[in-house]
Amino acid sequence: MIDEKYQAHLGMLESTVKIIEKMGIRIVEMQDRHVKVMLPYEPNINHIGSVYAGSLFSVGEYIGGPLYFASFDTTRFYPIVKAVSIQFKRMAVTNMTVEATLSKADVDAIQAEAEAKGKADWKMDLEIKDQSGTVCCLLQGVWQLRIMNEGEIKLIQSSSDTAMR
Numbered sequence: 001m002i003d004e005k006y007q008a009h010l011g012m013l014e015s016t017v018k019i020i021e022k023m024g025i026r027i028v029e030m031q032d033r034h035v036k037v038m039l040p041y042e043p044n045i046n047h048i049g050s051v052y053a054g055s056l057f058s059v060g061e062y063i064g065g066p067l068y069f070a071s072f073d074t075t076r077f078y079p080i081v082k083a084v085s086i087q088f089k090r091m092a093v094t095n096m097t098v099e100a101t102l103s104k105a106d107v108d109a110i111q112a113e114a115e116a117k118g119k120a121d122w123k124m125d126l127e128i129k130d131q132s133g134t135v136c137c138l139l140q141g142v143w144q145l146r147i148m149n150e151g152e153i154k155l156i157q158s159s160s161d162t163a164m165r
Contacts, residue, residue, distance in 0.1 A: 125140050
């Protein structure tokens with residue numbers, strides 16, 4: 001389920017990074033502080049008929065953006081990814097999903113630290129699952145929330161404006 005307040009932003013979130021759009025990655029659940037993203041099997045097939053490793057990595061890294069949008073004050077902060085590692089546990093041969101959730105307490109603490117220090121890291125351990133719910137990949141990531149400066153706000157807003165056209 002996608003909360004009504006996020007419906008109007010899906011196009012921007014799914015198309016701002018053009019390679020994400022080409023991979024067919026879609027947000028399938030989005031509520032306050034929770035996002036589930038789907039990576040379709042096609043067009044992400046590799047030379048042996050399984051999902052391409054780079055696409056699996058990308059869907060795990062990508063989820064930080066929509067989760068930021070569903071969690072943080074987007075008028076005061078922006079996210080970056082600092083580190084991501086992935087372990088491939090099983091062959092992925094279906095559509096794949098990954099979901100991430102932050103507690104209100106975590107969001108409040110991350111924003112307070114970013115406000116005080118200009119930036120704050122948050123870590124997530126994620127599971128990328130096939131259609132039957134089997135974990136195919138484990139992904140560990142560190143994202144960072146940064147406070148916006150005047151020039152950065154214009155850059156981000158113009159990117160979003162372009163994506164919305």
